[in-house]
Amino acid sequence: MDSELVLFIPAAHAARLYPFLEDAAKGRAEILRDKPVPCLPLAALRCLFITMHGSAEHVRTPLAYPFVRTDGFNFEPPQRAPHELSGPDWLVLGGNGEDLGRLVAQALTARIEDGGRPLLRVAPYASLRGPLPQEPQPTDTPFTFRKSSKNFNQPIWAKNVERLLELPEERWHEVGISNTADLVGVFDEPLARLGPKEPRLILDLGCGLGQIARTLAERYPQAKVVGLDASAEAIAVASQAFGLPNLRFCAVDFSRPLDFPKGGVDLIVSTNALPYAQDQLGSARELFGLLSPQGLLLNHCRAEESQMFWDFPKSLVLPSNTQIFLSDWFAAARESGRNTEVLSVPLGMSATFYIPGQAKVFADPLNAYADAHRHDGPGPYAPWPTHVLLAHSAQARPANQAALPLSGNHMERLTRVLNSVAEAPREIQEAAIVAWICNARMFDVLPEALDYFEAVLPGSMPVLRPVLGASLKAED
Ligand SMILES: C[S@@+](CC[C@H](N)C(=O)[O-])C[C@H]1O[C@@H](n2cnc3c(N)ncnc32)[C@H](O)[C@@H]1O
Missing domain, CATH: 3.40.50.150 (Vaccinia Virus protein VP39)
Incomplete structure (x- = not known):
């Protein structure tokens, strides 16, 4: 049972996030702090390889905190939130240390319940290098996404x-x-x-x-x-x-x-x-x-x-x-x-x-x-x-x-x-891009988010940058 949890955290946020991670590990896991990596290759991460039930669709992804709402997906089996599953590495873009600490504590507890003696490794990175390979890799944790049968209306x-x-x-x-x-x-x-x-x-x-x-x-x-x-x-x-x-x-x-x-x-x-x-x-x-x-x-x-x-x-x-x-x-x-x-x-x-x-x-x-x-x-x-x-x-x-x-x-x-976004009317493009980054702004991780998009989806930058234009400059 792999009970190691590896968190890659931005070096710039390390000092701020580390105390929350220490709290999360207290009484649950030994914590190890790795040397900073100057350039983290995303392809080296252990990911979730998710196939969509009843469809040929698949995606390979690390757990990216704070973007990915790790609570709202329907996985089968086991009936657990993805962050509680052993296997995938966590790519932390920044965000709220308290929330991150809570999720890490839950993840460590789940590993203990599975009979493991977890180890929390924290590895700071200065920048990201991508993209992710999209075919399954031997270290991936395979999962199936099943649509919910819940009638939301x-x-x-x-x-x-x-x-x-x-x-x-x-x-x-x-x-x-x-x-x-x-x-x-x-x-x-x-x-x-x-x-x-x-x-x-x-x-x-x-x-x-x-x-x-x-x-x-x-x-x-x-x-x-x-x-x-x-x-x-x-x-x-x-x-x-x-x-x-x-x-x-x-x-x-x-x-x-x-x-x-x-x-x-x-x-x-x-x-x-x-x-x-x-x-x-x-x-x-x-x-x-x-x-x-x-x-x-x-x-x-x-x-x-x-x-x-x-x-x-x-x-x-x-x-x-x-x-x-x-x-x-x-x-x-x-x-x-x-x-x-x-x-x-x-x-x-x-x-x-x-x-x-x-x-x-x-x-x-x-x-x-x-x-x-x-x-x-x-x-x-x-x-x-x-x-x-x-x-x-x-x-x-x-x-x-x-x-x-x-x-x-x-x-x-x-x-x-x-x-295809480039063909959309200008106001729609702008609206969509604001939609894309509103999560990033909310979590206060816009620069990290843009690094992430650039690494994972190189095609996003030519679309994002001209539309964000002035506001990006203001962030720099
Ligand atoms: C967004 S509403 C649309 C209602 C209607 N077609 C309209 O446009 O006003 C979706 C509808 O699907 C129904 N629904 C959801 N799951 C269903 C299911 N498994 N079998 C039958 N109806 C379902 C809901 O009860 C709801 O009335």
Whole structure:
């Protein structure tokens, strides 16, 4: 059992961080202080090699404190936060000594619980040299990232159900529920081009309060429309609000096999819900199995690319639970004899995903952009808007896959996304870059963060530096 924990800390912060590390080690581990290394080669670190469950994606990474939120990932097995796992080295960029000390104490305790007698080695470095190799190395700790099956919307539905049941639809916004009825417009263009002429059965997966299902039921009166959602509360509100003869709502978990005739569904739509499917490939296969030969599946949601762009630097390590694995949907569609078109449809950004206050500086320009373009219809794919629209059908134009950053290598994808940033409107570029560095500023590690990006993602500097421009100079 490897119970050594090695922390590489910036030499400039060593004196400040060392007392916290001594406290963390007290009674838990022997502490050794290495000689400073002038230039730390990142390739020499022991890393986590993370594969994404159900997807070919992988990323190799050290635990980088303070960027990486080490608590919020879903690993299997063991059910432990990554910082408690033995194996990977820690790359400390600076940050709050108290928090670092707490995480180190937890990591040492976990090693003791595993029967080890931990040793804490602290190695100061003056600068970083990269990049990381992205294929597995013999010293890596392998892990699988599994999407959470937790329904993050359910608490909102449960909390507001009483009030929603009392209010007419036009007043739902009073409980902070956005009106998604007009989102159905996103589907208009591919529906007109690829939609079955007279659909008999239409499903809306993860229909929430059912506004989109309702609109489709009005538009296709001859079709049977079923809105499905895992939330009994959301389904109760939808069922009470929308009583059309050809519309019904069911509380169903779409991660389980669905009780519809195979090949009997002509149209499946979904808005911001399919990322919740824990087994992306399995769910995609199941849904394509339900579609009729001329059937169409329209899925509007976040994808890895959008998340990589907006959720940097967390996205260096992992995708999130609120995005689909694009490659799985491509693969399953292909298996079922369908093409996939990937279109960009901006939808704005919820500041709640980000650090309040700090998020505003980039969420505001992005939301303004999304508002201005929301009704333009789906445009050609660019990885920087927040949302994608996938249209899967035998009649769809085969996507220009070469233009997509589809690759098994998460870091390579991120680099390609980064390169595409240059094509984004200026205000969006600026907003994104502020997003990228707002974590760094919050932890007070901007110079170290830039060294890190430069080492890990050499392509980031030509994008970051011109946009940061004046503010970077001020930091120097
Ligand atoms: C972001 S909301 C979107 C709701 C709706 N499509 C809209 O655009 O207004 C996501 C919905 O997916 C539902 N959901 C999450 N996991 C699910 C699952 N496994 N099966 C069915 N529905 C699920 C949630 O309850 C929630 O209503």
